[in-house]
Amino acid sequence: MKRFASNLVGAVIEAWQEVRIHKTRVMLSLIGVAVAVCAITTVVGLGAVAQQATVEQNERSGGRAASLYLSASMNDGSTPTEMPEIWRTALERYKIDYASRVVNTSQTVQFADGAVPVQTIGVDPPYGIMHRITLEEGTWFAAADQRRLAPAVLINSIFWDRLGRPDLRTHPTTTLIGERSTTAVVTGVYPALSYETEPAMYMLADALTAITPVVIDPNLQFGPPSYELWVPVKISEQLVTALQRDVQGALGSEATVQVNRQDYSSFQDGDPYLSLKLTVGAIAGLVLLLGALGLVNIALVTLKQRIREIGIRRSFGATAARVFFAVMMESVVATVVAGIVGVIAAVLIVKSPFVEDFISQGQVTDFPPFPVEAAVLGLVCATVVGALAGLIPALVAVRVKVIDAIRY
Amino acid sequence: MTLLHLEGVTRTVQLIDAPPLTILSGVDLDVEVGDRVSIVGRSGSGKTTLLNLLGLLDNPTSGAMLFEDRAVGSLSSGARDRLRGREVGFIFQQFNLLQGRTALENVMTPLLYAEGRQFWQRARIATEILERVGLGDRLGSLPDRLSGGEQQRVAIARALVRGPRLILADEPTGALDLETGETVMDLIDEVATESGAALVTITHDPSIAARATRHFRLDHGVLQVTSTVPA
Known part of the structure; x- marks a missing residue:
């Protein structure tokens, strides 16, 4: 248990150090993820406002x-x-x-x-x-x-x-x-x-x-x-x-x-907005996929430059599992940060008076609060993308031969 | 007490379209607690391969290797990694400091793989050992802001921060001028003596090798005792 706690905290610290030290590279690679999370969260958030507008319009007449x-x-x-x-x-x-x-x-x-x-x-x-x-x-x-x-x-x-x-x-x-x-x-x-x-x-x-x-x-x-x-x-x-x-x-x-x-x-039978939600979800998923591919690409390229560092860490007792977890955590920590940025941007966009007026077209009296499920969805997407994007580099990192890595 | 025991150790590598290449052959070596061992040899004689075996970074192709009477070959990969982190400290020729991390962060790195007090109090422990090697005022300095001698002192502090029982030094003064090299070796000797750790140094430099009490030569993968100075 003690080992698990120190391993977990240690991996997060390593991941955070990596993100902090390579912040420019990380920021560049995460722009795509942040934009995708912002898009998916914004779309879901705007969808809620649009849905409320339609509901209120229907309620006015019927x-x-x-x-x-x-x-x-x-x-x-x-x-x-x-x-x-x-x-x-x-x-x-x-x-x-x-x-x-x-x-x-x-x-x-x-x-x-x-x-x-x-x-x-x-x-x-x-x-x-x-x-x-x-x-x-x-x-x-x-x-x-x-x-x-x-x-x-x-x-x-x-x-x-x-x-x-x-x-x-x-x-x-x-x-x-x-x-x-x-x-x-x-x-x-x-x-x-x-x-x-x-x-x-x-x-x-x-x-x-x-x-x-x-x-x-x-x-x-x-x-x-x-x-x-x-x-x-x-x-x-x-x-x-x-x-x-x-x-x-x-x-x-x-x-x-x-x-x-x-x-x-x-x-109406079932959710009248299901088809709209599915369409929007599919588009947002595609955007997220593109962001994830960019992330994997950059992570793999930069991993080549980090082989020596991985070797050094292994020489000081980092197990293969720990290296795997740390590399994956780097990706997750980074994408979660990007996700938070994306969600904050989405909230600012959706709740801006200009956008609210544009979407509601004067049909909404009870503006819904920013949907919590949209924010959670954005963060979950960011975490899942981070984990998936970190998986391939982590597998590559584990296969690094310590001796070769130190001499790299 | 025997810390490390090698008996008939060989290391060969498979080559494509060629017969296996034997790098080490029939190596017998015992390293005692507090021992001072130097290994010299020409380039390509197998020094680094031997160091990797001693440091549990590599496995022998054949022969017996015991660390504190435990057969290294029977340990799982994770157990060997943890044993290495706990008991072995590496000092590299090129320092191998992590770029972008301060001296303190570099020294704290091995403690990230420790448990209990060593993990949770890593900043204090790392600070103490940096002060011990005379870098108490350079805790926040990045490697590229440190001189070669200072970088090697950071590397020494990092190698010793978990209190290893075996220190493996691979050409520790190879990247330093003569005077700085002497100072660094004095420091390594001093801290190894203080901690009671065994020190195995691989070097080209006869003056560095002369500091040890037991001297070996590695020639074409064969390890030979050249002299032993009574303690």
């Missing part, structure tokens, strides 16, 4: 996992009048905090250049978190907004542009035209999606239904109010069954009730 959608209509096409009470009861019974009614409608808005129908979505306050809605200006609906006499509206950036981009601190208003016109206060602005060209807005569902009866416009494909819930994935299937049973039971056989899960992850 809700987070698991989002349940409940719709109910009478067989004659009318909306069941008992639904508000049934909805409240269901939320209380199953203790669901994140739930929202969703009312898609069209509301005419008076702009300076005329009245324009604006796509309007009536929601409850939790909808903002459920769909990761980010605002350019202002804040999402709060409970206090329910008590406003002049309803609060959150408008998209196109709407805001048409208003002349007023400062929200001045409490800008807009006129909603209906059976009776209503003045609404703009409390926030959200970015328009890339394909959007028309003004759109959110209102609180209660405020929306208070100012105007919901118009079901078949041309705009708006449907009756639907109900959305964000629940834990593991109980989502049970909740689907329970809600279906409860609502159907409350409305009777004259109603059609549908409860289903519609978030992005419910349509």
Whole structure:
């Protein structure tokens, strides 16, 4: 045991001395490894950001996992009048905090250049978190907004542009035209999606239904109010069954009730990014292989210059196993150092604001921390490459004849 | 006490398309603890091959070789390496210091293959022995910053740092001027005497050989006693 400890520490010291003394040569040979580790770690790290961007984009449109959608209509096409009470009861019974009614409608808005129908979505306050809605200006609906006499509206950036981009601190208003016109206060602005060209807005569902009866416009494909819930994935299937049973039971056989899960992850089997990860992994592996080949090449060339040193060490009691281990450790110590440098560089690259903005394309609100698995992967790759690249020189070193080496 | 015993040792090498070449033939030699042995011979007479055998760097083709009554041939490669590291100190003609390492690091090198106190306290032990050879103020000097005499003193310190019982010196003054060579040999004699180690010196120089108490000549692979000075 004592011999093992001193052998291990001794080999690491020898390896470190070698790396320190030949630092220029080592640095040159390790540039390839450091770059490869940086590349592989960066790619994995950026992959996590890109994945988060895609996830958030999906969650904005379809809700987070698991989002349940409940719709109910009478067989004659009318909306069941008992639904508000049934909805409240269901939320209380199953203790669901994140739930929202969703009312898609069209509301005419008076702009300076005329009245324009604006796509309007009536929601409850939790909808903002459920769909990761980010605002350019202002804040999402709060409970206090329910008590406003002049309803609060959150408008998209196109709407805001048409208003002349007023400062929200001045409490800008807009006129909603209906059976009776209503003045609404703009409390926030959200970015328009890339394909959007028309003004759109959110209102609180209660405020929306208070100012105007919901118009079901078949041309705009708006449907009756639907109900959305964000629940834990593991109980989502049970909740689907329970809600279906409860609502159907409350409305009777004259109603059609549908409860289903519609978030992005419910349509996917396995890891949706597996093919992307495998492609990226293969490319990074190739880069690493090239770095390793360069390392082996330089290690073999420099070993020729070190034969005398190996002979001297053997004359002072270094066993063949010790020489093997020391030469291999040189490679491992060096590549681990290169790996650390590569990982640090990768972290700096991935977490730089410029790269984050470029990769996320404004779609990420919760930037993931630098993935630990990417850093570990980089270091493991560096160590494995070091061990493999050190294997051949180590085998050559062991075959050195001591007598010839000393005279070399 | 016999430290090293060689009896009928031969060393031959196989040549391609030629009959085997006999380098050493029927060598008989006993080295006692504290012995002073010199071996002289012309170039190509087999001196270095004999030194390699004595230093456990090579194996005899035939014959018996015992180190402290243990048959060297029966030892595993690793055991022989460890025995060499523990019991044998080499002093080379060309010093063979490790370039890029300081004097202290060079002297610490053999201790990297030791265990226990020698390993963990290697810096202190190496410093002490460098001070002993008069290089206490050159611990951090690189070999190319040292004179030939200083380099050989570092090599001597390195050979002695593990307290070997056998010191093998291969032309230890061959790369030094006469005066420095004398000083270095005085030092080797002194530290060998202090430590009680046997000293086997291989040399061309009759004045260096004359310092030993037992003198041998190697001629065409055959070792002959030339004289023995009573201790």
